[in-house]
Amino acid sequence: MRxxxxxxxxxxxxRFLSTELTRGPWSPDAQHAGPPSALLGHAIERCEPRAGFQVGRVAVEILGPVPLEPLTVETRVARAGRSVELIQATLSSERGPVMTANAWRFKLADPELDLPETILPTGARPGPDHAPEPAPFPSTQAIGFHTGIEYRFVTGSFADAGPAICWIRLNYPIVAGTTPSPLERTLAAADSGNGVSAVLDWDRFLFINTDLTVTLHRQPxxxxxxxxxxxxxxxxxxGLAxxxxxxxxxxxxxGTQTLLIGPR
Incomplete structure (x- = not known):
């Protein structure tokens, strides 16, 4: 393990070398979509960075299984602007592109706008310290994404079908030698929405997400x-998660995911 x-x-x-921690729960040769989504976020934030700007939305398209192989990330500013700009990123293996992402980066208000407190988003969920220790993740793989994160269910579980509230934390950096950014942490976690809230029998059905869209009104x-x-x-x-x-x-x-649902 790395x-x-x-x-x-x-x-x-x-170019980045994929470690065993990226492995998904079902195939020894394919990655969970959380780590490569976070890797795209890692590259997007380093694409011609501008002080006072922040990513507000990332839309990831999953073009196929991401192999447990070296990956290359290409980024570019597709639409420059004084207040908002569009960044495009492509993640490729030796076989070709496996993921793409479009990200909108916004200029932050300076000074901050004097908005009425009554219209700002409020509310919280019971924190991870109030959640019990989870049961082992139901995977056939000894090492993978499920061992690279810590998860705590407030409600629901991987074994119980239906909606769930789950806290997720990275146990390792996305890229060695760096500290995960708030965007990387969010993208890595958000791809688990369809897994933590699964309503179909894992042994009978597939429910694979073809995309992941994360919209943030503030950084975690x-x-x-x-x-x-x-x-x-x-x-x-x-389906939709x-x-x-x-x-x-x-x-x-x-965070939203479009799901392809079918028999296993």
Whole structure:
């Protein structure tokens, strides 16, 4: 086991070596989508960074299974602007692109706007310290993303079908030698919305997300990110997983995933 999800290639700053911690729960050769989504966030934040700007939305498209192989990230500013700009990123293996992402980066108000407190998002969920120690994650893999994170269920569990409230924390950095940013932590956690709130039998059905969209009205504070998640399956084979995102101070934004549903 490595001490990070990815190791930077010393000869190419765009290239990253995938470690066993990125492995998904079902295949020994494919990654969970959380780590590569966070890797895209890592690269997006380093694409022509501008002081006083912050990413407000990231939309990740999952083009296929992400192999447990070296990955290359390409980024560019697709639409520059004084107040808002669009950044595009592509994650590729030797076989070609496996993920793409579009991110909107916004200029923060300076000074901060004098908004009425009554219209600002409020509320919280019981913190991770109020959640019991979880049962082992139901995976056939000894090492993977499930061993690279810590999760605490306030309500629900992987064994109980239905909506759930789950706190997630990274045990390792996304990229070795760096500290995970708030955006990286959020993207890594948000991709678990359909897993923590699964309503279908894991042994009978597939419910694979083809995308992940995270919209943040503020950056999370601290190491824990909370998903108040629910899954909406439909008999025609398309579903939706939606997560309200929190930290210990209150709401942060939303995460959504479109699901392909079918028999296993």
């Amino acid at each position: 001490d990070a999800f990815y190791l930077p290639d010393p000869e190419d700053p765009r 504070v601290g190491e824990w990110v909370c998903l108040d998640a629910v899954t909406y399956p439909q008999p025609h084979g398309i 939606e997560s309200v995102l929190f930290d210990e101070k209150g709401p942060l934004g939303r």
